[in-house]
Amino acid sequence: MEYQLKKLVTHYRKSLQIKPENLVVYEKIAELYYEQGELDKTLEFCQEALQIQPDLASVPKVLNKMLQTLGFEGEEITAFQNLLQSKLDYESFDILLSRSQTVKTPTDVKTWKDAIVLGYDFKEKKQWDEAITAYMKAIEIEPSLSFSYFTLNYIINYCFTPELNQLERIIAFYYQLIQRRLTSPYAYVVLGDMLTKQGKVSEAIIAYKVAINKTIHLNQNITNKYINSPKIDDVSFLIIGMGKAGTFSLYYYLCQHPQIIPATDKELHFFNKNFDLGVDWYLAHFPPLPVEGGFLTGEATPWYLGSDEVEKKVFQLFPKIKLIAILRNPVDRAISHYYMNLKLMKEHRTLEVAMTSELETLKEIIDLTQVSEKYWQTEKGYLWFGLYFYFLEKWMAIFPREQFLILRSEDLYNQTNKTMKQVYDFLEITDYSLSAHPKVNSGSYSKTNNKLRQKIDDFFHPYNQKLEDYLGMKFNWK
Known part of the structure; x- marks a missing residue:
């Protein structure tokens, strides 16, 4: 029985590659995963369906059955459906439950x-x-x-x-x-x-x-091709940055592609924190890649771009690897970074105090490529990590330009399919239509004071110009 169910799942998943917005297929796949007891997969396909059509009646029936099996009742079920429609955030799940009981x-x-x-x-x-x-x-x-x-x-x-x-x-x-x-x-x-x-x-x-x-x-899409093929240990790509610019969403979207086999975790922090554990430890987080079939694997540690000496370590182990950097308006990135630290209780100052402090500190540094330990004793790097030009210049001094894909965060969210096609072309894999584009790991916070925002924007303006001149591309950040 289990074998037949898996065959059916494989059949339906193949049909999604032809018609990715076929909601009936999502319903059938979710039902099959529910019957197999694979509740995470049931949730995944219910969520994708709800992203396409939030008022779809059939998929919530599957979801209702699963939630009732797990002990959800009444308003909890409705609240959970709303959570699935909004975003993928495991902490939101905890918050939902804590509010309900x-x-x-x-x-x-x-x-x-x-x-x-x-x-x-x-x-x-x-x-x-x-x-x-x-x-x-x-x-x-x-x-x-x-x-x-x-x-x-x-x-x-x-x-x-x-x-x-x-x-x-x-x-x-x-x-x-x-x-x-x-x-x-x-x-x-x-x-x-x-x-x-x-x-x-x-x-x-x-x-x-x-x-x-x-x-x-x-993963029924790849099992048969994968098992019988000779394999090699390799890493195909790295999403190297920048933090709070959409790397989580980019990696999530990319891992929906049938030729991408994910790592054990999105962020492995090998090159900036765990290099002394050795390359065998690192490679253990990735699937050995079949020689045939065009499969790829990689990870997304967004702080690689701005971390010291990382580019040299990457080149030492993977000189031919493809590198993706997604860059967000540095003003928005800095503010988002601040609120992330505030949420994690790593920051206790107000936004204005934190930003003003770093603005004053950076003005006193003559060579911004040489930031001392003293800087990090008082600052969190909200503005520092938005100086993209300096980081990319270091990486491109070692890796040739053709091994980089530079993306705008704004394009990923406003023109998702077009942006992902750029990624597929860069990685030399087939085009693939995403059925839904949830914002993953996104935050929410109040609007920033216009005067403070203008002050931060004025600071970044000359560095953004340097970035555009260096890369030969426009970012149009206002």
């Missing part, structure tokens, strides 16, 4: 939803050990969804540094899950990250490779 203590936890609500509350209070315990409980109760895995990994990788006994507890927990065979492939990624933190690089490599292998076998 209250869980006060661990003894109140009866369902996986209770555990997530409690975990979110602990996370907001920075009670990290308690938050980790709550999300582990959510995974234990309902291991088929990835929400809890992503949040748990985020807490451990970005919010605090766990102690050795905490790492050992989490690793033991994941090994127990794996033995029960009740886990998402992403669990192996989290396990690999934990083992890496312990310094067990060889064991981490094994975990990442298992994650890749399991993910490959869930």
